[in-house]
Amino acid sequence: MSKQNRPSEFETEVMRRRTFAIISHPDAGKTTLTEKLIFHGGVIHEAGEVKGKAGTKAATSDWMTLEQQRGISITSSVIQFDYRGLRVNLLDTPGHKDFSEDTYRTLVAADSAVMLIDVAKGVEERTKKLYEVCRYRQIPVFTFVNKCDREGKAPLELLDEIESTLKMNCYPMTWPIGLGGLFHGLYHRERKELILYHPKHEEKPTEIIPVSGLDDPKWEELISPHILQQVREEIELVDGTLGEFSREKFLAGEMSPVTFGSAKHNFAVDTFLDIFTEFAPPPGPRKIKGGEVKPLDKTLTGFVFKIQANMDRRHRDRVAFVRICSGRFERGMKVYHPRIDRDIRLAHSTQFVAQERETVDVAYAGDIVGVADAGYFQIGDAVTTGKAIEFEPIPKFPPELFAKLSVSDAMKRQKLQKGVKQISEEGAVQLFIDPVIGPQDPIIGVVGELQFEVLLFRLQDEYGLDVRLNRLPYSVARWPRDKEGKPVYKLNGNFTIYRDMNEQPVILLEKEWDLNWAKKENPDIEFATSITAARTGRPALEL
Numbered sequence: 001m002s003k004q005n006r007p008s009e010f011e012t013e014v015m016r017r018r019t020f021a022i023i024s025h026p027d028a029g030k031t032t033l034t035e036k037l038i039f040h041g042g043v044i045h046e047a048g049e050v051k052g053k054a055g056t057k058a059a060t061s062d063w064m065t066l067e068q069q070r071g072i073s074i075t076s077s078v079i080q081f082d083y084r085g086l087r088v089n090l091l092d093t094p095g096h097k098d099f100s101e102d103t104y105r106t107l108v109a110a111d112s113a114v115m116l117i118d119v120a121k122g123v124e125e126r127t128k129k130l131y132e133v134c135r136y137r138q139i140p141v142f143t144f145v146n147k148c149d150r151e152g153k154a155p156l157e158l159l160d161e162i163e164s165t166l167k168m169n170c171y172p173m174t175w176p177i178g179l180g181g182l183f184h185g186l187y188h189r190e191r192k193e194l195i196l197y198h199p200k201h202e203e204k205p206t207e208i209i210p211v212s213g214l215d216d217p218k219w220e221e222l223i224s225p226h227i228l229q230q231v232r233e234e235i236e237l238v239d240g241t242l243g244e245f246s247r248e249k250f251l252a253g254e255m256s257p258v259t260f261g262s263a264k265h266n267f268a269v270d271t272f273l274d275i276f277t278e279f280a281p282p283p284g285p286r287k288i289k290g291g292e293v294k295p296l297d298k299t300l301t302g303f304v305f306k307i308q309a310n311m312d313r314r315h316r317d318r319v320a321f322v323r324i325c326s327g328r329f330e331r332g333m334k335v336y337h338p339r340i341d342r343d344i345r346l347a348h349s350t351q352f353v354a355q356e357r358e359t360v361d362v363a364y365a366g367d368i369v370g371v372a373d374a375g376y377f378q379i380g381d382a383v384t385t386g387k388a389i390e391f392e393p394i395p396k397f398p399p400e401l402f403a404k405l406s407v408s409d410a411m412k413r414q415k416l417q418k419g420v421k422q423i424s425e426e427g428a429v430q431l432f433i434d435p436v437i438g439p440q441d442p443i444i445g446v447v448g449e450l451q452f453e454v455l456l457f458r459l460q461d462e463y464g465l466d467v468r469l470n471r472l473p474y475s476v477a478r479w480p481r482d483k484e485g486k487p488v489y490k491l492n493g494n495f496t497i498y499r500d501m502n503e504q505p506v507i508l509l510e511k512e513w514d515l516n517w518a519k520k521e522n523p524d525i526e527f528a529t530s531i532t533a534a535r536t537g538r539p540a541l542e543l
């Protein structure tokens with residue numbers, strides 16, 4: 001190859017990035033799979049066990065105290081590892097509905113996703129919603145059918161369910177041989193390999209046997225006669241009826257390569273990784289207002305999709321997670337921050353192996369970098385070394401439950417304000433200020449009950465505050481705007497105007513009926529469902 005045709009180091013680095021999110025209904029095994037993926041990536045050498053009993057290592061991507069106590073993911077986390085020459089950025093997301101705003105935000109930063117299906121439960125409600133978001137955003141989706149060490153639905157029935165519920169084509173790369181007590185492993189249809197499962201050998205649960213095809217006598221030697229005939233028939237049927245795998249359809253989010261395994265027993269996680277390595281797309285172009293940025297553009301661009309306070313208790317720090325979309329990031333570089341119209345130095349840049357952080361000196365499109373944030377960043381902010389840009393807005397959900405917070409010790413009110421401000425800036429809750437009482441008794445709005453619980457826990461755990469939560473009867477928040485989209489501070493009809501965390505006017509209402517009344521009294525005003533919707537004129541995403 002001539003020198004001109006050889007890709008530059010810059011191109012090579014960008015093209016080896018793979019950034020993906022793990023999504024599913026709660027409990028399908030996302031965090032467990034994350035641990036095993038990192039384990040195969042060779043970053044950490046002991047994969048943590050989720051819901052670990054006392055003394056065992058807790059899952060490293062569930063780093064928050066409450067996550068470790070409950071064994072559920074509350075917030076998404078970012079982990080980076082190398083696998084077969086690829087630099088993988090992996091995003092583990094929470095499955096619970098109450099944290100889905102975090103999951104949606106995280107999906108904005110991913111170039112592909114793996115959808116986990118519990119073999120016994122099939123396509124569950126949250127999985128369906130999250131798949132719809134991927135489809136809407138045209139994110140290619142891999143499918144990993146997990147928990148095959150347990151009894152479950154017959155694979156043909158399961159694939160049928162996935163196809164009909166999600167309206168997408170499934171392409172099984174592998175096929176399970178039995179399930180639960182009779183789980184023998186997988187047949188790799190493309191490679192013609194038996195991937196055998198040995199649950200007794202925790203260290204090395206996998207053995208790979210090449211075969212000539214379905215007629216190879218090795219099947220008789222290795223597979224129990226109870227299931228042999230049925231499995232052969234299933235695979236014959238699949239081979240006979242399924243066409244070719246279409247990379248185009250996959251990239252358009254219309255066809256999903258499917259594989260099976262058991263994350264908990266570290267079985268066939270490497271098989272998935274190999275499929276991922278072969279098909280996952282490198283970073284693609286990103287839409288901005290009035291155009292797009294391409295990953296190989298030399299100008300650095302990126303956006304903040306997540307803010308997290310107190311990851312490191314000793315330093316009371318706040319980290320802004322930036323997804324790089326183009327250019328080359330260098331530690332300590334100066335970038336332009338269009339929203340506040342000033343230059344900012346991106347200091348203390350880190351990448352993550354869960355709570356372990358490593359200083360990062362350079363990063364490229366696809367990478368996710370954590371930068372120290374002194375309070376300049378909000379979710380959705382852009383940074384660039386070029387001229388002002390605006391990325392697509394990041395979804396924000398309208399809160400439906402409201403409560404007022406107070407501390408009995410008046411000396412601690414300031415601390416409460418600080419804590420609530422921090423946590424609301426992460427997007428974990430929304431903050432509203434009563435015009436009469438002021439910020440001393442903050443009002444909190446959330447989408448789901450668990451968010452209140454997490455808030456109280458974190459205020460106690462991270463700020464040492466015992467906080468009382470008094471529920472308020474509101475169920476609707478709306479941001480009044482005039483025809484030009486400007487905030488409106490006065491309304492007809494005796495409505496209290498609250499302020500949100502950005503000092504924007506907002507009304508809190510008990511019922512839809514009150515909203516209709518507000519609209520009737522103020523026919524020229526638009527009542528936006530979120531600040532983002534108010535800014536862009538587009539409705540907030542449905543949950």
Ligand SMILES: Nc1nc2c(ncn2[C@@H]2O[C@H](COP(=O)(O)OP(=O)(O)OP(=O)(O)O)[C@@H](O)[C@H]2O)c(=O)[nH]1
Nearest residue numbers: 026027028029030031032072073095147262263264
């Ligand atoms: N039998 C079996 N159990 C599994 C498997 N994978 C995960 N589990 C268990 O399923 C439970 C939930 O696993 P997690 O990894 O926390 O699930 P998650 O999808 O991250 O859950 P959320 O983050 O709360 O949405 C844990 O008890 C795991 O040990 C598997 O392959 N087989």
Ligand SMILES: [Mg+2]
Nearest residue numbers: 030031072073
């Ligand atoms: Mg989890």
